[in-house]
Amino acid sequence: MKVCGLYEEKEGFYISRWIKGFKGKSLLEEGKLEELKIEKGERVIFALPARSVFLKSLTLPLSDRGKIRSALPFEMAEELAGETSDYLFSFYYVERGKGSSKIVGGAGKREVIDEELKKLNAKRVELTSSSVAFLNFLIEKGERSSETLYCFKGKGEGIILLFDGKEIIFERSVPPSRIESEAELSKKLLGEGIKEIKLFEDPIAIARGAVLGALEPERFAHLNLLEESESLNKFLTENRREIRRVAFALILLLFSWGLSWGVDYRDTMGELERIEKNLIESYRRYFGEGRVVNPLLQARRKVEELEASLKKRNVSGVLPLLVLEKISESLPASLEVKLSGIHIMINGIELEGTARSFEEVDGLKRALERSFKGVEVSYARLSADGRSVNFGIRIREMI
Structure with a gap:
C-alpha cells in the first residue's frame, strides 16, 4: 500500500510518497493540490498547521483507548475556546501502563478541519499536527536532546519545539519570518535548561514526519483527529465484504431456527392429534359402538356454556x-x-x-x-x- 503525506505550504502542497515499510529509497515529488491524483485505496495523511491543533501532555488513570478518548474533552476543556463539541479529539501514547497512561492529547477545531478537508479529494484522510510531524522527523534524525530547542522554518509556518522522547513539552507556531527572534525569546522564557537552538528548513520534513507516524505509530507519534468521527464509516467501508458474510450467516441462522421451530410445531400438533384419536378410540372401546363423543370437546363446550350463562346472569342481575x-x-x-x-x-x-x-x-x-x-x-x-x-x-x- 502506498502512503501519501501532505503538508500545506504558502504556494501549494509538499507531497511525499513511500512504499509501506520504507524499504529502498524514498520517492519524493512536489506539486500543487490540483495536480495531485490520489490513487484508489491510498492513505492520505494531512498535517494541519500547528496553530490549528491544541496539544496537551496528560497522565490519566486509564489504559483503555476508548476510555482515554472519552475522557479527553473533559481534561482539555479549560484550555479550549468554546464548547468541546466544536472540536475533534485524538491522542497518542507516550507511556502505557496497566492502570494509567501518559499521553499527548490533541484537539482540532471542527470548522477548520472541515475547511481543510474540502481541499482534499480523498475519502481516507488522516489528520495530524505539523508539530507532531516535525517531532517524528526529529526522532528519525536521532535528535533526542531535551536541552535543545528545535525549530522548523517553512514557507507558510514556523514551528518551535521542545520534547522529551515522544512527549511535547513546549510548542509554538509562528510566522516563518519571525522564527529566529521567537526562538531566542522562547529560549530565555524556558530558562538555563536550554543550551542551543537548531533550525531545520527541509521542505519535506513535515510530510515525511506525518507519514512516519501513520506507518509506525508505536515508534513515532500519530494523532489521526478524524478517527473518532470517521471510525464507523471507515469500518463499514473497509469491512463491507465481512459484514455481508456475517449478515448472510445471521439470515441462515434465523432461517434454520424458523425451520426447526416449524418442524417442532408440526410434531407437537401431530402428537396432540394422536392423543385425541386414542381418547376417542378408548371411549368407543369401553362404551360401545354407539354415538362416538369426543370427551375433550364435550368438556370444553360445557365450560364455555357455563361461563357464558354466568356472565349473562351477572350482567343482567337476574x-x-x-x-x-x-x-x-x-x-x-x-x-x-x-x-x-x-x-x-x-x-x-x-x-x-x-x-x-x-x-x-x-x-x-x-x-x-x-x-x-x-x-x-x-x-x-x-x-x-x-x-x-x-x-x-x-x-x-x-x-
Whole structure:
C-alpha cells in the first residue's frame, strides 16, 4: 500500500510518497493540490498547521483507548475556546501502563478541519499536527536532546519545539519570518535548561514526519483527529465484504431456527392429534359402538356454556335476585338467623351468618332443602362469647 503525506505550504502542497515499510529509497515529488491524483485505496495523511491543533501532555488513570478518548474533552476543556463539541479529539501514547497512561492529547477545531478537508479529494484522510510531524522527523534524525530547542522554518509556518522522547513539552507556531527572534525569546522564557537552538528548513520534513507516524505509530507519534468521527464509516467501508458474510450467516441462522421451530410445531400438533384419536378410540372401546363423543370437546363446550350463562346472569342481575328471592321464601318466621354474606360461585352458592343455636342451623338447612338441592352445612361453631353460632351453608343447585 502506498502512503501519501501532505503538508500545506504558502504556494501549494509538499507531497511525499513511500512504499509501506520504507524499504529502498524514498520517492519524493512536489506539486500543487490540483495536480495531485490520489490513487484508489491510498492513505492520505494531512498535517494541519500547528496553530490549528491544541496539544496537551496528560497522565490519566486509564489504559483503555476508548476510555482515554472519552475522557479527553473533559481534561482539555479549560484550555479550549468554546464548547468541546466544536472540536475533534485524538491522542497518542507516550507511556502505557496497566492502570494509567501518559499521553499527548490533541484537539482540532471542527470548522477548520472541515475547511481543510474540502481541499482534499480523498475519502481516507488522516489528520495530524505539523508539530507532531516535525517531532517524528526529529526522532528519525536521532535528535533526542531535551536541552535543545528545535525549530522548523517553512514557507507558510514556523514551528518551535521542545520534547522529551515522544512527549511535547513546549510548542509554538509562528510566522516563518519571525522564527529566529521567537526562538531566542522562547529560549530565555524556558530558562538555563536550554543550551542551543537548531533550525531545520527541509521542505519535506513535515510530510515525511506525518507519514512516519501513520506507518509506525508505536515508534513515532500519530494523532489521526478524524478517527473518532470517521471510525464507523471507515469500518463499514473497509469491512463491507465481512459484514455481508456475517449478515448472510445471521439470515441462515434465523432461517434454520424458523425451520426447526416449524418442524417442532408440526410434531407437537401431530402428537396432540394422536392423543385425541386414542381418547376417542378408548371411549368407543369401553362404551360401545354407539354415538362416538369426543370427551375433550364435550368438556370444553360445557365450560364455555357455563361461563357464558354466568356472565349473562351477572350482567343482567337476574341470578342474584333469584337466589335472594328463593332464600327469603324458604326462611320461616320462627327462625332468628342473620345472613352476613351470600357468595355466588361457579359450583354453587355459599351462605354465611349467625344463629342462636345449632338447632336453628339445622332448621335453616331443612327449610332451604325445600327450594334447593344439595344443601350442606360446611361449618357450624360457637362464637367467641358463646352466645351464638357462626355457620356456613353450601347450596349446590336450585330446584
